[in-house]
Amino acid sequence: MPxxxxxxxxLSLSLSLSLTLxxxxxxxxxxxxxxxxxxxxxxxxxxxxxxxxxxxxxxxFGADHWHNYVTVNKHxxxxxxxxxxxxxxxxxxxxxxxxxxxxIHDYHLMLAANWIREKAEEKQLPCRLAFFLHIPxxxxxxxxxxxxxxEILQGMLGCDMVGFHxxxxxxxxxxCCQRNLGCRVDRNNLLVEHGGRTVRIRPLPxxxxxxxxxxxxxxxxxxxxxxxxxxxxxxxxxxxxxxxxHRLMAFEKLLEKYPQHKEKVSLLQxxxxxxxxxxxxxxxxxxxxxxxxxxNGRFTTANWAPIRYIYDYVAQDDLAxxxxxxAVCLVTPLRDGMNLVAKEFVACQINxxxxxxxxxxxxxxxxxxxxxxxxxxxxxxxAAEVIHRALTMPEDERVLRMSRLRRRxxxxxxxxxxxxxxxxxxxxxxxxxxxxxx
Ligand code: ADQ
Numbered sequence: 001m002p003x004x005x006x007x008x009x010x011l012s013l014s015l016s017l018s019l020t021l022x023x024x025x026x027x028x029x030x031x032x033x034x035x036x037x038x039x040x041x042x043x044x045x046x047x048x049x050x051x052x053x054x055x056x057x058x059x060x061f062g063a064d065h066w067h068n069y070v071t072v073n074k075h076x077x078x079x080x081x082x083x084x085x086x087x088x089x090x091x092x093x094x095x096x097x098x099x100x101x102x103x104i105h106d107y108h109l110m111l112a113a114n115w116i117r118e119k120a121e122e123k124q125l126p127c128r129l130a131f132f133l134h135i136p137x138x139x140x141x142x143x144x145x146x147x148x149x150x151e152i153l154q155g156m157l158g159c160d161m162v163g164f165h166x167x168x169x170x171x172x173x174x175x176c177c178q179r180n181l182g183c184r185v186d187r188n189n190l191l192v193e194h195g196g197r198t199v200r201i202r203p204l205p206x207x208x209x210x211x212x213x214x215x216x217x218x219x220x221x222x223x224x225x226x227x228x229x230x231x232x233x234x235x236x237x238x239x240x241x242x243x244x245x246h247r248l249m250a251f252e253k254l255l256e257k258y259p260q261h262k263e264k265v266s267l268l269q270x271x272x273x274x275x276x277x278x279x280x281x282x283x284x285x286x287x288x289x290x291x292x293x294x295x296n297g298r299f300t301t302a303n304w305a306p307i308r309y310i311y312d313y314v315a316q317d318d319l320a321x322x323x324x325x326x327a328v329c330l331v332t333p334l335r336d337g338m339n340l341v342a343k344e345f346v347a348c349q350i351n352x353x354x355x356x357x358x359x360x361x362x363x364x365x366x367x368x369x370x371x372x373x374x375x376x377x378x379x380x381x382x383a384a385e386v387i388h389r390a391l392t393m394p395e396d397e398r399v400l401r402m403s404r405l406r407r408r409x410x411x412x413x414x415x416x417x418x419x420x421x422x423x424x425x426x427x428x429x430x431x432x433x434x435x436x437x438x
Pocket of ligand 1: 206272337
C-alpha cells in the first residue's frame with residue numbers, strides 16, 4: 001500500500017486519548033491497495049463527493065465500488081472495537097467510568113457506526129457514538145439517486161448523535177430518514193427515531209484555530225511587495241466544487257467592464273493539487289491552465305499580468321501573510337460544506353485598513369458570515385459587479401464589516417466547536433468528558 005494511502009488512514013483513525021492521557025495515539029488500518037483505489041477514488045471521490053455537493057451528473061455509480069466501501073467501513077469498525085477495548089482498559093486503570101465517545105468523521109465512513117454499535121453491545125463495551133459530516137448533506141431528490149441510499153442512512157443512524165455544519169443539512173438528513181426509511185421524525189427538535197432509539201441531529205458549524213492565525217498574521221513577513229497594486233486572493237483545493245472556472249470568468253468580466261482596474265488590481269490564485277488520481281481533476285487543471293493563459297494573453301501589459309497562479313502547497317505562515325495583505329478574498333464555491341479559507345482570511349485581517357470578504361451563499365460559511373459581500377458564482381456578470389464593489393468599498397464600511405466578522409470567528413473557533421459537540425453529546429461537564437476516539 002503506498003505511503004500516501006497509509007498516511008490518509010492514519011489520519012482518519014486517530015485515537016485521541018489526549019484528554020485523559022495527554023498522548024495522542026494513532027492506530028493504522030491496513031487496506032489492500034486494489035480495494036483502496038475502488039473505495040477511495042471510486043466510491044468516495046467519484047460518487048459521494050459529487051452527489052453530496054448536488055452535482056449528480058458527475059457521479060458514476062458502481063456496485064464494485066460500493067462493495068469495497070462496505071468492506072473498508074467494516075475494517076474500520078473492527079479496528080475501532082479493538083481500540084475501544086484498549087481504551088476501556090486504560091480508563092479502568094485511571095478509575096474513569098465515563099463511557100468513551102467514538103466520533104466518526106466524514107463521508108468515507110458513513111457505515112461504520114452500526115457495526116461498532118453491534119459489536120460493542122455484543123461485547124458489553126460501553127461507549128457513545130457520534131458522526132460528523134464535513135460536506136453538505138443533499139436534499140432528498142438528489143440523495144435518493146444513490147442506489148444504496150437506505151444503507152447509508154441506517155449506517156449514520158447507528159450513532160447517538162449526527163452532526164452537520166448547518167441547519168439546512170440537518171433538515172435534509174431528517175427529510176431523507178423520513179422519506180426513505182419511514183422513520184418518525186421531529187423536525188423542530190431535530191430528532192429521528194430508529195431501531196428503538198432516538199438519534200439527535202445537530203448543526204455544529206466548525207471553526208478554525210483563530211488565535212493561531214492571528215499570531216501567524218502578526219509574525220509573517222511581507223510577501224506582496226507593491227502597495228500600489230491591490231491583490232484579490234483565491235485559495236482553494238483544485239476541485240470543481242470550488243467554482244474556480246466561474247471565478248476566473250468573473251474576473252475577466254471585471255476587467256472588461258471596469259478597465260480602470262487594469263494595472264491596479266491583480267488576482268492571485270493559489271490552488272493546492274488535489275485528487276490527481278481522478279481524471280476529472282486532471283481535466284479541471286487543464287481547463288484552469290488554459291483559461292488563465294487566455295485571460296493573461298488578452299490583458300497583460302509590459303508592466304502587469306492580471307492573474308498570478310500558484311499550483312502548489314503554500315506554507316501556513318505565507319498564507320497568513322497573503323490573507324493579511326489582500327484587498328479582497330474570493331470564496332466563491334458552487335457548493336461547499338463550510339469553507340475554512342473564508343474564516344482564515346478574516347482571522348488574518350489585522351491591518352487597520354482591512355480587506356473585503358466575498359462569499360458564495362452556497363458555502364456553509366456563507367450562511368453565517370452575514371457581513372461579507374454575497375456573490376452567486378453562477379451569475380458571472382453579477383459576480384464581476386460584486387468584485388468591483390469590494391474593490392471600491394469605503395474604508396469605514398470595510399472596518400465595520402470586518403470587525404463584526406472577526407468577532408464572530410474569534411468566538412466560534414475550533415475549541416468552541418469541540419465544546420459544542422461535547423455539549424450536544426450530553427456531556428456538559430467538559431472536565432469529565434472521558435476519552436474521545438476520532
Ligand atoms: P476542504 O474541501 O478541503 O474541506 P476548506 O474548508 O476550504 O476545504 O479547507 C481547505 C484548507 O486547505 C484550508 O485550511 C486552506 O488553508 C488549505 N489550503 C488551501 N489551499 C492551500 C494551498 N495552496 N496551500 C496550503 N494550504 C491550502 C472539507 C469541506 C469543507 C469544510 C472542511 C472542514 O469540503 O466545506 O469547511 O472540510 O469541515
